[in-house]
Amino acid sequence: MKTIDRYVYAVTRRLPDAQRKDVADELRSLIEDMVYERVQDRDVTEEDVEDVLLELGPPKNLARKYRGTKKYVIGPELYDLYTMVLKISLISTVAAFSAVFIIQVILNPINIVDYFVNYLVSFFTILPMVFGWITLGFALAEYFGNGALEKLQQDKEWKPSNLPPVPDPKRQIKRREPIAGIVFYVLVIVILAFSNDYFGIWIFREDRFAGIVSFLNEDTYGSFLVVILIVFGFGIVKECLKFFYEKWTYSLVGFTAAVNLFSIVLVLFIMTDALFWNPNFMNELVQHGFVIKGSESYETIRLIWEQLTFWMLILLIFGLLWDVIAGGIKVRKAK
Template sequence: MDLINRYIYAVTQKLPESQRAEIEKELHGLIEDMLEDRRAGGEIASIADVEQVLIELGPPGEMAARYRGRERYLIGPGLIDSYWAVLRIVLYSVAVALGIFYIVDFFASPAPTAEKLLEYFVSLLSVGIHGFAWVTVIFAYIEYRGARQVSKGPWKPSDLPAIPEPADRIKPIEPVLGILFTVLFFVLFTFSINLIGVHRFDENSIAIPVFEQAVFAKYLPLIWLLTAFSIFNEAMKLITRKWTPQLAVMHVIFNVASVIVAVILFSDMTIWNPIFMDQLVQAGLVTPGDEAYETVKSIWDRSRDGLIYIIVVITLIDTVSVVMKRFRGKEGNTTLTK
């Protein structure tokens, strides 16, 4: 019966993933036994019988608490698997991103030394600690928010959420990639912004940055806040594994915030390298008056607005995609209930 499946799903989702299959089987048996006791003369259990049995068992949160004990947790068993998954993704992403950027920086430096390797490990330790703190705080907040949700009245089986339809489900790879790219951008903008530019790797290595690092640094708090918001958003996707109205709204808010930060950041002319074209000429990469020079200069002059337009278009496509997923999910649910 659908009501029983919804109840068991709601209970097991609050338990560690390693225990879910066993407890699901146990709950099915328990509910069947309770229904059997209510049957008279082999009658089929009615919906009213099922509802009464589920009320006797109690709300899914309380049933899950009985299985795992009454201990208090900073991050409870229902979230611990997702917590470790997100923490591993963040730490691995930090190690990979820093490794890539410092390898490029190592070979791009005129005189690479052992200090670069030491700098990598110091940065890895520092960012790793920050990543651990961010993920822990985010999951502690999610745990606290879940514990604070109190029902306004007596719990009823009809309050059980439906098991998500395939169209509404979120594949684990989606939040994993979201966290990966978030960390990559965070590391790039925080530690390796100088790598965004024109590089030539030879005996006379040349590095011409696109941005003024000192000016760019004043916008880092905005980027850090956006990073934390993104990790929180992706963590919620990994926990729920389905699109909900709240998740869709959070995703749209994040996209709007990303566009606002991009407009604020790239509209500031002082963050752009004011002598970029002069440095290209001095490096012998272009010659004033040449067609190549005019082409590069045209691209450079339009890069600010062009970058903003690209970000807006990509964000708009992503937002429409999420809205369409929700629309298709609702349309599918409506068709099934007719």
């Protein structure tokens, strides 16, 4: 019966992956035995199944008995996933730092000592930040999944009819999707926080590195950095919550919409501020001999530079909106 499947799913989704199959088989067998013991020789009805499930109690309580634990910030059902995501993110961060360090040494080996010191200092600044955002995301998933929302439901009389349905494959969130999202946000944080001076046009003369014309205003960029870290940090939290929900729901779509709207407002605030961009970009290109002022290539690059903010905003806003729209479409298709 579907009610049994929903109950088994509601219990096992709160357990670590390694336990789920064995517990599901054991619990389904237990429920069937209890049902047939109750009905004896007559036909099984939906009411009989509901009576047995009421006797077993709310799925959250039964899952807690299987786990043998009660209090935690990140519960067993999310802990294995949390450690996996944390490892992937930290490895990505170290890989990004190492890549930047190698590039710096190749381009300017004379300053290798300074680069190495910055390389070590970076770990003590960005790694705790990555750890904190991911932990916050999973803690919120734990809180809203097994804490506040379920406590509100538990205050009411629990009924099997309150069981959530088994996720429809059409709106399931594959784990590789939020993992890829978290890695992306982590790498962007690393690049924008510690390698922003490499974000520009690289100038080479006679096959030798001559410098970088930065897209960003190095004098004022630091004042925008906190806002940038907040934007991408909330992106990490959003991806972490997808792990718990495991499927697109209206609640998840609503939370995603709120986070993305908040991000769009902050992105507009940052990118439309003239102080964010390098005011001497075109002049520095001329000074490095990259273009000749007044030439056709100069006018083309100037036009692209003037429209860069607009198109970057369009792409970022479209990506954030599509994240919400795609989730909403999956929820509606599953209805």
